[in-house]
Amino acid sequence: MNKAVFFDRDGTLNEEVHFLHRIEDFTWTEGAIEAVKFCNDHNYLAIVITNQSGVARGYYPEADIMKLHQWMNEQLREHGAHLDAIYYCPHLAEGKIRKYAIECDCRKPRPGMLLRAQKDFDVDMSKSYLIGDGDRDIQCAQAAGACGIRYTGGSLYATLLKGIQRDNRIEALS
Template sequence: MRKAIFIDKDGTLVRNVPWNVDPEYIQLEPYAGEALRLLQNGGYVLVVVTNQGGVAKGYFPESALSAVIRKVDALLAEQGVQLDGFFYCPHDLEGVVSGYAITCSCRKPAPGMMIRAAEELHISLEGSWMLGDILNDVEAGNRSGCRSILVDNGNETEWDLSPLRKPEFIAGNMLEAAEYIINCSGKNRSYGAHISDTDQRFY
């Protein structure tokens, strides 16, 4: 079984441009390429897991995501990084497009995308990590059995807290998260132990 890094797309891997599917506006977040190269060299497979509720809301067709995936692949290739999987959820219960405006098991904070990726790519969830910029990502990772890191770049604004939404570590950027994961390799799981005691959001 392989170990994986599950990566949220918008706001974590690439700059968050709301509802964007135009490849011209897709840019990697700072340190993303360096961070994923470090993790790839550390033996992790790299898998994007992203909510794309714009499909359900009628903002763009599902077919538009093919160009997005190609652009992300191209940007990462320039950094010497290759994704092993790209999973997206096109659903949103508040959407308007028939067939997509449904309750599903894949839209984060549900863990469906990670579970599906684990089955298809022979991944050990217990040995894997979830990286995301909001607590829905953290919850999805924790619910799947991964260890979760919050990349706290200002995109989480609600701070709706529960034990499942508590990250093991809070990183300031992707590279800090990657370095933490590499340093943790082979160590015992210790959920929440590395959150600063001064961070009152989690107490």
């Protein structure tokens, strides 16, 4: 089985921008690229899970999300890093776009995106982490059996390392 680090996107991998969907509005948080590279170098899958209710609200199309995510991976490749997968939830029950205006199991804090990734990549949740800036991220991790790491600013890389080192479920990093 594989181990993974699941990254929240907005407010964790990138600076918080309300309903971010344009490349020109994207800024990596401090240590974000290093955190992803750490995962790549230490046999953790690096997977993004992100709520994107702007789609259901009619603020932007799914194509904008796809373009931004492709650009993120291009940027990471310039640093010898990559994301193994990106899962997003475009749903919101009270959304304006009927197709996306549904209750779903993938909108955090529900664990649907994690469980889908677990199945797609044979992930051992007991050896995996979700790092995010909100309560819903920690709740999502717990619901899926992963360890939640709260990011409150500063270096994402340092926060990830401290979170893994504090986790008594696994052996120290080799």
